[in-house]
Amino acid sequence: MNKQTQITKLPEEAYEATIQAYARDGQHIPGDDASNPWVPFGENASIKHFCFDVRTNSVANILWVKGGGRIGTHKHRGVVSAITLEGSWGYYEYDWTARPGDFVYELPGAAHTLYSDDPNGMKALFWINGPIEFFDDQGRFDFTADVFWFIDHYVNYCREQGVEPDPKMFV
Template sequence: MFYENVATECIDDASIPWVPFAPYSSDVLLKYFKLDPIRGESISVLKAPAGTQMPKHHHTGTVIVYTLKGRWKYAEHDWIAGPGSVVFETAGSSHTPVMVPGDDDEVITFNIVQGDLIYLNENDQVIAMENWKTSMERYLAYCEANSLVPKDLTTFAG
C-alpha cells in the first residue's frame, strides 16, 4: 500500500523562525510548522506577551489549542487555559483571545487551525481574514526580508 511508504518526518523547532504576526502585532510571534493547502490547515506555535489581547475572530473550521506556557482565556468565557490544557473550538464560533497576566511573562500555545479566521471589529464587521495562504505569504515575506531560505511548509519534510 502507498501509505506504508509515506516517510515519517521530524521538524527541528530551532530550524523554524519566529515570525511577527504582522500587520496585527509585532509582539505576537508565530512558528509555522505546516501550512496545508489541501486541508486548509495550519499547524503553528504562538507566543504572546502576558496581558496581550488579540482581535476578536470567527472560525470557519475547528481549532485545537494546547497551552505550553502561561495562561489565556476568551473574553466571552469564564474558563482560563493554563499549561497542559487543551481547548477545542468549534467551527462557527467567535471569540476574543486574552493573554492573562500572571507568573509567566508570556503565553505559548500549540495550534491546529482548519479553515479561515475572520477578524472582526467592535461592531462584528469583517476587517481581515487569515488562513494557511496568508500565513504562507507572511512566512515567505519574513524569510525574504531576513535573508532566510524558506522551508517547504506544505510538507512535513524537514
C-alpha cells in the same frame, strides 16, 4: 435480484509494494529560532509556523502572546485544537483560563477574543482547520486568514530576514 460486489483482496506483498511506491514520509521541522523564526503577529504576539496543508486548508503553529496582550476578535470556519505550553490565556467571552497542559477545542462558528494577562505571556500549539475571519474593534470584518495567508505570513518574513523557508513545512 440482489448482486453483491466482490472486493478483491490484495496479497500482502502487493499491498506493501503499493505503500512503498506511494506513501510519503513524515517530516521533522526544527523549532529553533535560527531556522524557524518567530514571525510578528500584531504588536504583542508572534507565530512560529510548523505546517501548511493546502489540501485541507489547515496549519500548525505556536502562538506566543506576550503578557498583557490580546488577539483581535475572530470567527472560525473550521475546527481548531490547542494545547497550552506556557503561561495562561483565555477568551473574554468564556469563563475558563487555559494553563500549561490544558487542551482547548473550538468549533466552526465560534467567535471570540483571545487574551493573556499572564505577566510572562502565553504559548500554545494550535492546529487550525479552515479559515479564520478577523474583525476590528468596532466589529467590522477586517481580513481572512486561511492556509495561504499563513504561508504568505511565513514566507515573506523569512525572505525579509534572509532565512530560507523550510520546504518540509508544505504538505
